[in-house]
Each structure stands twice: as structure tokens, then as C-alpha cells.
Amino acid sequence: MIIDDKLIKPLTIKAANSVRKRTNYNFHKRNDDPLQRMLNVLQPGTYVQPHKHENPDKREAFIILQGRLLIILFDDQGNETERCTLDHATQTFGMEIEAGVYHTIIALEKDTCIYELKDGPYDPSDDKNFATWAPSEEAAETAQYLNKLTIG
Numbered sequence: 001m002i003i004d005d006k007l008i009k010p011l012t013i014k015a016a017n018s019v020r021k022r023t024n025y026n027f028h029k030r031n032d033d034p035l036q037r038m039l040n041v042l043q044p045g046t047y048v049q050p051h052k053h054e055n056p057d058k059r060e061a062f063i064i065l066q067g068r069l070l071i072i073l074f075d076d077q078g079n080e081t082e083r084c085t086l087d088h089a090t091q092t093f094g095m096e097i098e099a100g101v102y103h104t105i106i107a108l109e110k111d112t113c114i115y116e117l118k119d120g121p122y123d124p125s126d127d128k129n130f131a132t133w134a135p136s137e138e139a140a141e142t143a144q145y146l147n148k149l150t151i152g
Helices: 005-017 142-151
Strands: 022-026 035-042 060-066 067-073 080-087 094-097 102-107 114-117
Touching: 005 022, 005 114, 005 142, 022 094, 035 102, 060 067, 060 080, 060 142, 067 142, 080 094, 114 142
Parallel strands: none
Antiparallel strands: 022 035, 035 114, 060 094, 060 114, 067 080, 067 102
């Protein structure tokens, strides 16, 4: 599979028109694949509730293909422990997150596209442990929380 503009461009349009302002494209063919590989295209304003991959433990890695992506790590109480901006201009291209670490990702530019790798298998019932100290995607205070995270 070649990752080029022919693959990414339709995904940017789909993400821009999505209510959630993001979309993904899976390279893995089955949910039980031991290595989940995908493209994620995110638009500014999309909110990914802080979460961790634990029980079962799963590592996750992000590599920037276009745009800019802010990754924020948290401790178990919701205190920020690290932030990293993936950006070709600063030559920061990727980040691997250990299993059991709360994190979120934030698109800082239109049509941000990342290549994501995560240990499999994928089971939606236990894939993410969402942080109870952060608003859910549907909560009224989500936009305010996302803004606070973005400006640091």
C-alpha cells in the first residue's frame, strides 16, 4: 500500500465533513490482527477524550505525515506530564506511548494526518479506558476543555 496524496486527500475531505471532524483508514484487515495500522486524519476542533490502553495493555505510536499534532500525556489524576508537537518544521516526527499512560491528541492544523500503530487485537469493548477526570466527547464542557488543553 502506497501512502500518498491520492490516499490522504479523500480522507481529509471526509474528516472535514464529519461531525467528529476526523476519520481513519485501516490497513489491517481484521480486528484480531496483532498490529493495528491506520491513518488518522484530524481537523482542528476534534476532541479525543484522554484515555489509556490497559487491560489489555497496548502500546501506541503516532507518526506525522502532514499538518501538526499535539500529543499530551497525563498521570492518573489528570495532571499533564508531557506535551509534544509532531511537526515536520521542527523535525519532531513521531512519538510512542507506553501502555497504561493517559493521552490525547489534538490537531493544530487543517488536514492533519498521522500514521498510527497500536498493539492488537482491537476489541471496542476494552480498547480504551477513558479518563473520568476529562469530559466525554458529548459533554457540554468539551469545547472549553479542548481549548484549555490546546493553549496549555
